[in-house]
Amino acid sequence: MKIELIVNGVRRVIDVEPNELLINVIREKLGLTGTKYGCGIGECGACTVIVDSKPVLSCLTLAVEVAGREITTIEGVAKNGRLDPVQEAFVEEGAVQCGYCTPGFIIMAKALLEENKNPSRQEIIEYIKGNLCRCTGYINIVKAIQKASEKITLKERKTT
Amino acid sequence: MSFYAIGKRTARKDSVAKVTGWEKYASDIYLPNMLHARVLKSPFPHAIVKKIDTSRAEEMGAIVVTFKDVPDKLFCPRLVSTPDATYKDWKVLTDKPKFVGEPIAAVAAETEELAQIALESINVEYELLEPVFDALESMKEGKPRIHDKIMLNDKIIDIENNVACRLELQEGDLEEAFKRSDIIIEREFRTSRGYHNQLEPKVAVVNPEPDGGLTIWCTTQTIHNTRLLISEIFNIPVSKINVKKLALGGGFGSSIQTNIVVPIAVALALKARRPVRLAYTKEEDMHEHSSYQMIFRLKIGVTRDGKLTGGFMENIMDIGAHQIQAYPLLGTCAGWWVSLYKLQAIKYVGVAIYTNKIPSCAYRGYGNPQVTWAVETIMDELAEMLGMDPIEFRLKNYVGERDLFWGQGPTVKSIIKSCGVEEILKKGSELIGWKNRPKPGEQKGRFRRGIGMARGYHTSSAGAPIPSQVIDYSGAILKVNEDGTVDYITGLVDQGGGTLEAHAKIIAEELGLPLKNVNIVAADSQTTIYDVCTHASRGVYAGGGAALNVARQVKEKIFKLASTILNAYPHTLRIRPDEERGQAVIYVEGLPGKEITLGELATLARIKNLGTIAAVDSFRPPACPPHFTGYFVEVLVDTETGIVKPLKVVIGADVGTVINPDLAEGQLHGGFIMGWSRAILEDLKYNEEIGDIECRGFIIDYKMPTAADIPEEIKTFFVETYEPTGPFGAKGLGEGAQNPAIAAISNAIYNATGVRFYELPITPEKLLEKLKEKEGRKLAVEDAVKLT
Numbered sequence: 001m002k003i004e005l006i007v008n009g010v011r012r013v014i015d016v017e018p019n020e021l022l023i024n025v026i027r028e029k030l031g032l033t034g035t036k037y038g039c040g041i042g043e044c045g046a047c048t049v050i051v052d053s054k055p056v057l058s059c060l061t062l063a064v065e066v067a068g069r070e071i072t073t074i075e076g077v078a079k080n081g082r083l084d085p086v087q088e089a090f091v092e093e094g095a096v097q098c099g100y101c102t103p104g105f106i107i108m109a110k111a112l113l114e115e116n117k118n119p120s121r122q123e124i125i126e127y128i129k130g131n132l133c134r135c136t137g138y139i140n141i142v143k144a145i146q147k148a149s150e151k152i153t154l155k156e157r158k159t160t
Numbered sequence: 161m162s163f164y165a166i167g168k169r170t171a172r173k174d175s176v177a178k179v180t181g182w183e184k185y186a187s188d189i190y191l192p193n194m195l196h197a198r199v200l201k202s203p204f205p206h207a208i209v210k211k212i213d214t215s216r217a218e219e220m221g222a223i224v225v226t227f228k229d230v231p232d233k234l235f236c237p238r239l240v241s242t243p244d245a246t247y248k249d250w251k252v253l254t255d256k257p258k259f260v261g262e263p264i265a266a267v268a269a270e271t272e273e274l275a276q277i278a279l280e281s282i283n284v285e286y287e288l289l290e291p292v293f294d295a296l297e298s299m300k301e302g303k304p305r306i307h308d309k310i311m312l313n314d315k316i317i318d319i320e321n322n323v324a325c326r327l328e329l330q331e332g333d334l335e336e337a338f339k340r341s342d343i344i345i346e347r348e349f350r351t352s353r354g355y356h357n358q359l360e361p362k363v364a365v366v367n368p369e370p371d372g373g374l375t376i377w378c379t380t381q382t383i384h385n386t387r388l389l390i391s392e393i394f395n396i397p398v399s400k401i402n403v404k405k406l407a408l409g410g411g412f413g414s415s416i417q418t419n420i421v422v423p424i425a426v427a428l429a430l431k432a433r434r435p436v437r438l439a440y441t442k443e444e445d446m447h448e449h450s451s452y453q454m455i456f457r458l459k460i461g462v463t464r465d466g467k468l469t470g471g472f473m474e475n476i477m478d479i480g481a482h483q484i485q486a487y488p489l490l491g492t493c494a495g496w497w498v499s500l501y502k503l504q505a506i507k508y509v510g511v512a513i514y515t516n517k518i519p520s521c522a523y524r525g526y527g528n529p530q531v532t533w534a535v536e537t538i539m540d541e542l543a544e545m546l547g548m549d550p551i552e553f554r555l556k557n558y559v560g561e562r563d564l565f566w567g568q569g570p571t572v573k574s575i576i577k578s579c580g581v582e583e584i585l586k587k588g589s590e591l592i593g594w595k596n597r598p599k600p601g602e603q604k605g606r607f608r609r610g611i612g613m614a615r616g617y618h619t620s621s622a623g624a625p626i627p628s629q630v631i632d633y634s635g636a637i638l639k640v641n642e643d644g645t646v647d648y649i650t651g652l653v654d655q656g657g658g659t660l661e662a663h664a665k666i667i668a669e670e671l672g673l674p675l676k677n678v679n680i681v682a683a684d685s686q687t688t689i690y691d692v693c694t695h696a697s698r699g700v701y702a703g704g705g706a707a708l709n710v711a712r713q714v715k716e717k718i719f720k721l722a723s724t725i726l727n728a729y730p731h732t733l734r735i736r737p738d739e740e741r742g743q744a745v746i747y748v749e750g751l752p753g754k755e756i757t758l759g760e761l762a763t764l765a766r767i768k769n770l771g772t773i774a775a776v777d778s779f780r781p782p783a784c785p786p787h788f789t790g791y792f793v794e795v796l797v798d799t800e801t802g803i804v805k806p807l808k809v810v811i812g813a814d815v816g817t818v819i820n821p822d823l824a825e826g827q828l829h830g831g832f833i834m835g836w837s838r839a840i841l842e843d844l845k846y847n848e849e850i851g852d853i854e855c856r857g858f859i860i861d862y863k864m865p866t867a868a869d870i871p872e873e874i875k876t877f878f879v880e881t882y883e884p885t886g887p888f889g890a891k892g893l894g895e896g897a898q899n900p901a902i903a904a905i906s907n908a909i910y911n912a913t914g915v916r917f918y919e920l921p922i923t924p925e926k927l928l929e930k931l932k933e934k935e936g937r938k939l940a941v942e943d944a945v946k947l948t
Contacts, residue, residue, distance in 0.1 A: 033188035034181015036409070038359050039442040043859045046359055074181035087179040091171045094822035097830065098656025099178030100359040100409030106179060129866040134357055134410050135656050136826055137833035138867040139874055 003067035007032070008076025016063045023047045023058035026073060034074035034103050038132070045131030048104040049073050055111040074103035077110060085151035086110055086144075095144035097135035104131050109145045117156075118149055161817075164737060165668040165675050166888050169822050172661040173680055174407065174654075183407045187439055189365040189377040195223065195268035197428050197438035198275040199421075200282055201447070202257030202264055205291035205516035205851030206304065209255040209264060213283040217267050222278035223432040226265040227253040230427050234311045235393055237417035238485050238521070239385040240622075240693055245629040247325055247483045249310040252393065252423040258306050258481035259516050260852040261447030263420060268428040268436050291516035293846050295455065295478035298322040298515050306481060306514040324483050324512040327490035329570055332505030337470025341461025343545055349458065349534040352843035352920045353478070354451040356523055357864055360409020361445035364425040367435040373400030374429065378422050379408060381415040381653050382693035383685045389418045390426055403685040411655040412834075413522030414449045416695045417484045421448075443857030450844050451523035452489065453478040456534045460503075466548050468557045470505035473497050477512045482519040486512035488630065489527050491569025496531040499566045499786070500616070501539070501557040517846060518853065522695065524831075528618055528899045529838060536614035536903035537916065544600070550907075551585050551594065554615060567619035567784025568696060571628035574783035578891070580814030580879035584790035585615065591810040591875055592792035601914020601934075608797045609807070610912025614903030615790045620883075620892030621698035623781025632698065632781060634706035635689030638667065638714050639774035642766060644743045644759025645677040646714070651688035652703040657894055658823035659699030663707040665819050666887045670711035671718075672735035672744045673758070689778060697787065697892030700819060704887040706779035713775035721770060722746040722761055726754050785883050787891040788814040791832070791904035797912045799931055802924025804840055804909060806832075806871035813876070816883035816891040827897040828876045835901020837865050843921050 005012050007030060014029055026035050026049065035058060038046030042060040049058045050072040077084045083091070086109045096102050105128060112119060112127045119127065124145045125138075133141060177183040214224040230252040237250055253263050265282055269275040292298040292306070299321050307319045338344055364378040373396065380386050383403040391398040408415065425438040440448065455476040461469040475493050479486045490510035498506055543550035559565065561579040566572065589595070597611035622630040637649040648667055654660045664678040691703065715735065723730040728748045738745045738757070747755035756764075765771060792810040797803075811828045818824050841863050845854045855861035882889035902920065910916050915930045 027188075028190065031190075032181070033184070033190075036185075036359070037187065037361070037439075039859045041442070041858065041860060044359065044442075074179075078180050083176070083179065087176075090179050091175040094172075094826050096172070096175045096178045097658065097823075097826060098359065098410040099174070099183055099407060100185065100656075102178050103181050125867045125870070129868040132357075132359065132864065132866065134359055134412070134834070134864070135830045137829035137831070138865075138870050139829040140822075140826055142867060142870070 001064070003064055005066065006070040008072060018064055020063045021059060022061040022063045022066060025063040026058060032073050032075050036100055036103055045104040045108065046101050048107045048131070050107055050111055053111070053114055055108055074106060077106060084110070085155065086113065086148040089144040089148035089151060093140045093144035093147055095136060095140040101131060101133040105133065105141055109148060112145070113149055113152060117152060121146065163669055163888065165665045166817060166819050167821060170675060172658050172823065173664060185360055185407050185409050186365065186377045186379045187360055187363045190437065191365060191367055191435040194435040194437050195270065195432055196272040196275050197266055197268040197425055197436050198272065198279045199263045199424060199438070200265040200279050202260060202262045204257060204286055204288055205260050206289040206306070207257050207286040208289065209284055210287050211285040212265060214265065216281035217278035220278045220281065221269065222275065223268040223428055224265060225253065225427045225431055227251065227255045229431065231393055231395070233393060235389065236483065237389060237420070239388055240416065240631055240695065241485065241488050242629050242631060243313045245487055247310060247312050247487055249307055249483050252427055259518055261518060262481065263424060266424045266428055268432055291851050293515055293517060293848050295453070295476055295513040295515055299511070299513050306516060322514040324479055324514050325487040325490065326512065327487065327494070327510040329494055329506065329508040332470065334470045334472060334505040334507045337505035338461045340463065341469045342464040343542065344459060344461045345538055345542055346459040347538060347918060349456040350919045351454045351530045353453045353520070354523055354838055354842045355446050355844050355862060356412045356414040356449060358410030358412055358414055361440040361442055362419040362421045362448055363439040364419070364421040365435065365437045366425040366429040368429045368433055371400060372396065373402070374426060376401065376403045376422065377406060378403070379415050379419055381408065381411045381655060381695060383651050383653065384690050385693055386418045386422060387685045390423060393423055394426060394430070405651065405653055405683045408653055408655050412524045413526065413695065416522050416693055419448065442859050446853065446857040446862070447518055449521045450480065450518045452520040452527070454527065454530050458534050458538060460538055462542050462546065466546050466553050466556050468501050468503055471503045472507045475510040478515050478517065479512045480515060480517040480519040484519055484521040488569055493527040493531050495566030495569050496528040497535060499559050500532065500535050502559055516851065524834065525618065525895045525899050528616065528895060529835065529902050532614065532616040532899050533902040533906060536900060537906060540907045540910065550613065551589055555582060555585065565784065565786050567624065568622035568630045572622050572624045572630055572784055574624050574785065576786060577885065578785060578816055578881040578883040579788060580881045581615065581788050583879040584788060584812035584814060587877060587879065588613065588790045588792045588810050588812045592794060592808065594792070598911060600911050603912065606798060606800050608799060608912040609794060610797065610908045610910070611792065611794045612904050612906065612908030612911050613790065613792045614900035614907055615788070616896060616900035617786040617788045618697050618892065618895035618899055619784045620701035620787055621781045621784055622696050623702055623784050625782055631692050632702060633778050634691045634703045635778040636706040636710045637688065637774070637776040638710040639772055640714065640758060640762045642759060642763045644757055644762065645679055646671065646673065647679050647681045648707065649681055649683050649688055650703065651683060651685060651691040652699065653694045655694050657699065657827055658820055659694065659703060661823065662700045662819040663704050666704045666707050667711045669888060670708055671715055672737050674737045674739055674742055677744065689776060697894045697896065699892070700890050701886050701892045702781040704890060705781055708887040709779040710775040710777050713777060714773055717773045717775065718746060718758065718761065721765055721773060722756055725756060725761065725764060728754060783885045785885060785891050787816070787893055787896045789896045789900055791900040793904045793908045795905065795908040795912060797909060799913070802927040806836060808873045809871045810875045812879060813893065813896065814879045814881050815893045816881050816886050817889035818878050819890050824878065824893055825876050827893050829874060831897030832874065832901055833865050833870065835898045836869065836905060838920065839902040839905040840921055841865065
């Protein structure tokens with residue numbers, strides 16, 4: 001069956017099976033391999049994407065469930081060739097090691113900062129505790145999200 | 161020493177690709193006309209395949225391979241040891257599965273779903289054999305034989321009592337040493353089995369080439385050993401196999417060996433004559449590798465004035481159903497033990513035992529975290545018995561500068577030339593508030609705080625002045641481009657820690673290049689020279705040594721060429737980075753104007769037909785210098801729930817010159833959390849009834865730490881030392897970053913509760929049980945049960 005998805009701002013019409021998972025559509029039909037398969041059962045968060053402003057585990061979501069909706073994958077976070085403040089902060093804070101969990105964390109951080117511009121350390125931890133990382137010990141990831149929040153606040157102050 | 165590239169905080173070169181989703185891992189490789197593969201695995205821990213019927217799968221159009229279609233050849237998936245120390249007991253697919261999850265057959269079809277349907281149509285008749293799951297049971301007379309005959313190098317050897325291999329060592333007069341001792345302590349320790357839980361499950365994509373060769377994209381820590389092994393198994397000339405280097409989604413030792421998905425995908429691709437992708441699920445991945453369970457018996461003597469005398473160590477290792485590197489591990493465990501503290505006499509008995517479990521392989525530290533946990537527990541106990549401060553006691557006995565260090569078992573040794581142990585312990589104890597720590601076991605009440613410490617180290621590479629049973633060298637190619645940048649081409653895989661970033665800084669430092677002018681370029685086994693593997697914390701030390709070696713040669717060539725153009729003697733030339741021009745500038749000191757940028761030089765060399773400035777060379781690390789770490793941990797124990805939380809963590813490290821300060825800190829952070837997990841949480845428990853791991857591979861039932869488990873405060877520091885054999889004074893870090901963690905946590909729990917643990921992990925259940933034994937009080941749960 002054909003469904004329509006708005007992926008990173010672009011309208012895409014895709015032929016999918018009714019039982020096809022969103023992660024497979026994103027990775028294999030759209031070729032957006034930045035979204036990672038980690039566990040396939042919603043435990044690691046590596047496959048997280050944003051569906052209309054909410055973070056969603058693409059390995060537990062059927063593609064047909066999100067027909068007609070707006071999907072942001074990691075490839076859609078940087079705009080016009082410029083890194084998003086969250087991405088900048090991950091680079092600057094050494095929050096990236098092997099990088100396999102990174103897209104999922106960045107998507108979660110984006111979603112969090114959309115909901116809450118100035119989250120406390122505890123709020124950050126609560127929000128991202130469903131995402132697993134084996135390399136960094138999470139310390140610099142939390143720091144990076146704190147820094148991203150500061151960057152966004154600073155940017156807004158400058159523009160107002 | 162002052163550096164301009166080394167030690168600077170810079171964004172790692174691959175980070176933009178990683179934060180934007182551009183980075184390519186093996187799992188991201190999809191080829192045109194590709195088939196998808198699935199693997200049929202034994203549901204039984206010990207069985208013989210009597211019959212296998214694949215006709216229905218073949219009727220569906222699937223490509224099928226079983227044990228009948230793969231070379232009937234034993235191999236060892238890990239090629240780091242020399243052939244004379246390599247035990248071979250693996251086959252690509254087997255008709256005698258020895259653990260739940262052992263591959264028997266595989267299929268490839270147009271989609272993964274079709275492959276799965278075809279797989280499920282295969283009919284297998286098994287004859288069940290009695291399994292054995294416990295190492296101590298398995299080695300008894302009359303137990304089921306897991307292996308009959310295996311190979312050591314090219315000789316067939318018989319396996320008796322499921323003893324895979326053994327190693328015994330003896331030095332000095334132990335009887336005499338124990339006689340001189342005022343205290344002799346003896347303890348038994350039992351570690352858990354852990355799962356690496358690297359985020360990227362194992363994957364292989366294989367493309368058959370028209371000349372009979374293969375191109376392979378796979379999860380690996382070594383592209384060169386992968387091609388050597390595939391060549392060995394399938395009898396394809398090594399030069400026709402090309403293994404691509406990609407980003408790796410974490411390794412921690414689980415891809416030192418060639419993952420079994422690689423030869424399986426090769427077998428399918430050779431049969432199908434089409435590209436094949438085989439990607440394991442997480443559940444399958446968890447059945448692919450685990451750490452070793454070790455049972456130590458440790459006996460150590462000490463005199464009243466706090467001098468250790470001698471020691472005995474027995475190490476019984478449960479290695480699971482196959483050998484990956486059991487024999488070298490028996491050696492390293494001995495080495496980790498004798499290189500912690502000075503013992504005048506030692507005796508070591510190491511035995512590796514087969515069981516019907518998932519095969520064990522190296523897991524960050526290669527036995528060192530386990531050994532350090534046992535030794536550092538005993539050191540704590542002895543200090544208390546002697547009435548000495550545990551830190552003072554350690555300083556009195558530690559192996560340090562000018563002592564002999566066993567970097568990778570008894571055949572890899574070198575003299576320690578840099579050591580920051582004293583400074584680590586001094587500064588660490590100040591930062592944690594060591595002097596004010598509670599007296600062990602004196603606290604009452606529900607919540608109790610405790611401070612514990614432990615120290616440790618790990619080798620940096622398996623280098624040594626003489627050849628050993630471990631292969632260790634790296635190679636590099638460096639060439640100068642006409643734009644003044646250099647291309648760095650290496651077969652060394654970055655597991656994620658940023659090893660190649662360190663190499664870039666080493667090259668920039670040596671060549672006076674702005675860091676951005678060092679390109680880390682795509683590489684594969686065809687276009688690089690040999691690198692053994694990214695393991696043994698050798699990436700920065702040995703791999704960085706190889707990078708420096710070619711950078712020096714390139715520098716010499718630059719000066720030689722520039723000397724003719726600048727009309728100056730080559731040995732009077734200097735090179736410096738000019739950030740404004742974005743170039744390295746070659747100049748004559750004191751003569752302004754006598755200079756040329758590296759880009760201009762390379763361009764001139766091209767126009768005048770003088771050639772490309774380049775170097776290619778191998779580098780053998782001359783030593784195996786230990787990098788040292790010290791852990792200081794404050795915990796909070798809830799004596800009603802048994803839950804332990806980390807409050808404050810201080811980690812000090814001596815890694816020689818720090819090349820990437822932020823990435824080095826990251827290693828310590830990650831090391832702590834992984835160590836925390838091994839101390840408190842993780843255990844790949846077996847359920848003997850199902851013959852499988854209790855969690856069945858579901859990560860939901862295999863808890864690892866999340867962001868909610870991080871300590872409130874974590875402080876890391878590096879002490880200043882300079883390793884004379886390392887690139888710009890650097891040593892390794894990846895494994896030492898974690899090694900003492902378990903011991904420090906365990907000692908902190910003792911400090912809080914007065915209870916010692918000799919079995920890992922220290923789960924809430926075990927903690928409550930021990931507290932109940934010690935304090936004779938009922939558990940909160942029992943009260944709760946009574947109330948209901």
